[in-house]
Amino acid sequence: MNAKHILVRLLLVTIFFVSPAAHLLKVSNGGTAQAASREPVRARHGMVASTSRIASQVGVDVMKRGGNAVDAAIAVALALAVTYPAAGNLGGGGFMMIRLRDGRTTAIDYREMAPAAAHRNVYLDERGELKKGEGGSLVGYRAAGVPGTVAGMELALKKYGSGRLNWAQLVEPARRLAAEGFPLSYGLARSLRANAKEFAPYAESTKVYQKAGGFYEEGEVWRQPELAATFARLQRSGPREFYEGRTAQLIAADMRAHDGLITLEDMKNYVAKERTPVRTTYRGFEVISMPPPSSGGAVLIEMLNILEGFDMRHMGASSSERYHVQTEAMRRAFADRAEYMGDSDFVSVPVAGLIDKSYAEGLRKGIKMERASTSAEVKAGKPAGYESEETTHFTVVDAEGNCVSNTYTLNDSYGSKVVSKGTGILMNDEMDDFASKPGTPNMYGLIQGERNAVAPGKRPLSAMTPTFVLRPDGTLWFAVGSPGGPTIINTVLQVIVNVVDFDMNIQQAIDAPRIHHQWLPDEIAYEPFGLSADTFRALEARGHRITQKPRYMGDAQGIMIEDKTGVRLGASDPRNFGEPVGY
Numbered sequence: 001m002n003a004k005h006i007l008v009r010l011l012l013v014t015i016f017f018v019s020p021a022a023h024l025l026k027v028s029n030g031g032t033a034q035a036a037s038r039e040p041v042r043a044r045h046g047m048v049a050s051t052s053r054i055a056s057q058v059g060v061d062v063m064k065r066g067g068n069a070v071d072a073a074i075a076v077a078l079a080l081a082v083t084y085p086a087a088g089n090l091g092g093g094g095f096m097m098i099r100l101r102d103g104r105t106t107a108i109d110y111r112e113m114a115p116a117a118a119h120r121n122v123y124l125d126e127r128g129e130l131k132k133g134e135g136g137s138l139v140g141y142r143a144a145g146v147p148g149t150v151a152g153m154e155l156a157l158k159k160y161g162s163g164r165l166n167w168a169q170l171v172e173p174a175r176r177l178a179a180e181g182f183p184l185s186y187g188l189a190r191s192l193r194a195n196a197k198e199f200a201p202y203a204e205s206t207k208v209y210q211k212a213g214g215f216y217e218e219g220e221v222w223r224q225p226e227l228a229a230t231f232a233r234l235q236r237s238g239p240r241e242f243y244e245g246r247t248a249q250l251i252a253a254d255m256r257a258h259d260g261l262i263t264l265e266d267m268k269n270y271v272a273k274e275r276t277p278v279r280t281t282y283r284g285f286e287v288i289s290m291p292p293p294s295s296g297g298a299v300l301i302e303m304l305n306i307l308e309g310f311d312m313r314h315m316g317a318s319s320s321e322r323y324h325v326q327t328e329a330m331r332r333a334f335a336d337r338a339e340y341m342g343d344s345d346f347v348s349v350p351v352a353g354l355i356d357k358s359y360a361e362g363l364r365k366g367i368k369m370e371r372a373s374t375s376a377e378v379k380a381g382k383p384a385g386y387e388s389e390e391t392t393h394f395t396v397v398d399a400e401g402n403c404v405s406n407t408y409t410l411n412d413s414y415g416s417k418v419v420s421k422g423t424g425i426l427m428n429d430e431m432d433d434f435a436s437k438p439g440t441p442n443m444y445g446l447i448q449g450e451r452n453a454v455a456p457g458k459r460p461l462s463a464m465t466p467t468f469v470l471r472p473d474g475t476l477w478f479a480v481g482s483p484g485g486p487t488i489i490n491t492v493l494q495v496i497v498n499v500v501d502f503d504m505n506i507q508q509a510i511d512a513p514r515i516h517h518q519w520l521p522d523e524i525a526y527e528p529f530g531l532s533a534d535t536f537r538a539l540e541a542r543g544h545r546i547t548q549k550p551r552y553m554g555d556a557q558g559i560m561i562e563d564k565t566g567v568r569l570g571a572s573d574p575r576n577f578g579e580p581v582g583y
């Protein structure tokens with residue numbers, strides 16, 4: 001801790017203990033542990049908050065060379081494919097929300113598409129049961145959808161890049177990181193080791209993630225030569241190379257050799273699309289988020305609309321009342337998710353109805369302050385458990401005030417665990433986000449309906465929720481997003497409520513403990529040390545079932561624009577190893 005930090009801490013401690021007004025304010029807001037948060041990282045010009053300090057720095061370097069937030073985001077996304085292989089990717093997909101300084105806002109959908117050979121029952125065996133292991137939707141060659149990341153970056157650059165840096169220049173930092181390597185952090189070394197068993201059936205993956213006869217250790221330089229060669233091809237021949245050139249051929253050949261679904265034709269047919277974001281206001285602040293094929297935006301807005309009718313501020317930030325009403329909002333919105341949501345290119349999704357304020361008003365009337373609802377009465381279904389999670393979000397703000405909020409993923413940690421031979425590219429297992437057997441829970445215990453059944457060319461329903469919140473004058477206030485499967489939507493919800501209702505800064509809002517309810521299983525999940533025993537009992541007394549999650553939820557990355565000064569405040573989640581970098 002340097003002298004400046006010590007001074008700031010002393011000042012805060014003094015204010016807290018000496019100033020009665022500040023103390024009262026804390027108490028009226030419910031008094032929570034987030035008072036111990038570190039200060040957000042401050043910068044005058046540009047900021048990147050990501051889960052990898054190296055990737056954040058790549059984005060800042062791009063902005064210093066004249067690139068805008070979109071240019072920087074592209075370079076960050078490609079760099080994360082090297083430095084954060086569990087979720088950063090070329091072999092997956094995601095969503096990039098862009099808000100330009102002039103107010104134009106758009107959503108780039110580069111979600112994976114189901115291969116042509118996929119069909120409604122592709123993951124069922126002869127008895128109609130879900131296939132497990134190789135051949136199923138979770139691991140191995142048949143679990144992957146056609147990757148969208150490269151096409152998404154291409155579309156973003158073409159339409160919203162500054163024009164001051166070209167594609168090859170934005171690929172270069174990733175290529176260099178893969179070719180020259182970088183020292184492994186403690187977190188990455190641990191994660192590669194922890195996943196060794198999962199990689200074991202796939203020789204190519206073991207070759208990339210382990211050295212001959214052992215594991216890479218913390219501090220050791222890790223190189224990915226085949227991935228570097230893939231980046232070099234992308235630089236030479238442009239982004240279509242991924243879908244039509246040698247890279248596509250290598251992916252298709254490896255798929256063919258292992259009974260995978262993706263063909264060269266599927267690669268050629270992949271398209272990224274621009275979508276119209278969904279919007280609402282929450283207590284006068286505009287919230288803009290991701291539309292289908294994500295459920296994130298609509299579910300988030302439905303919950304915010306429900307909560308707007310409660311005096312959250314008065315309840316207090318870590319009170320049982322707050323958790324109670326939040327849970328009831330989550331229960332209702334996730335029940336709707338299961339019933340109504342899917343790829344709107346294929347099925348009708350009643351987004352307008354779901355995000356309508358009067359619809360929320362009706363739902364709110366069913367919430368009793370003194371008693372939990374049950375998910376059986378809100379809607380019927382089958383409970384199931386939660387599992388591990390890996391995706392990644394980053395946020396970028398440039399000197400002009402353009403902003404990118406990007407969440408992308410391989411789905412599970414290290415996706416399908418399959419590295420495509422000769423490419424260094426780890427493939428996703430996004431097909432598990434479809435309802436492989438509608439009504440039966442997926443890896444996240446999510447029940448999903450017919451609208452999200454598998455079909456060729458369709459995009460699996462997502463929960464990723466890259467989001468912007470504006471000030472009443474229409475300028476950006478903050479942008480945020482997170483990994484965490486279905487917990488993503490609730491993480492973003494709680495960050496927004498923490499800022500708007502409880503006056504937290506972006507770091508405090510991200511640090512504060514979170515809960516999760518997803519309709520089924522009918523239980524509140526909370527983080528280690530996340531609920532006091534009193535709060536726990538008060539919720540139980542209302543009839544809630546509560547379980548502690550073994551792991552923390554999410555890895556939010558946010559940037560807030562400071563009022564009056566315009567300083568960019570970067571915040572990375574303490575739940576993982578991320579770090580914002582600004583200049």
Ligand code: DON
Binds near residue numbers: 411461484
């Ligand atoms: O798109 C989705 O909703 C999931 N595939 C996201 C997976 C995820 O966030 C895993 N995370 N930690």
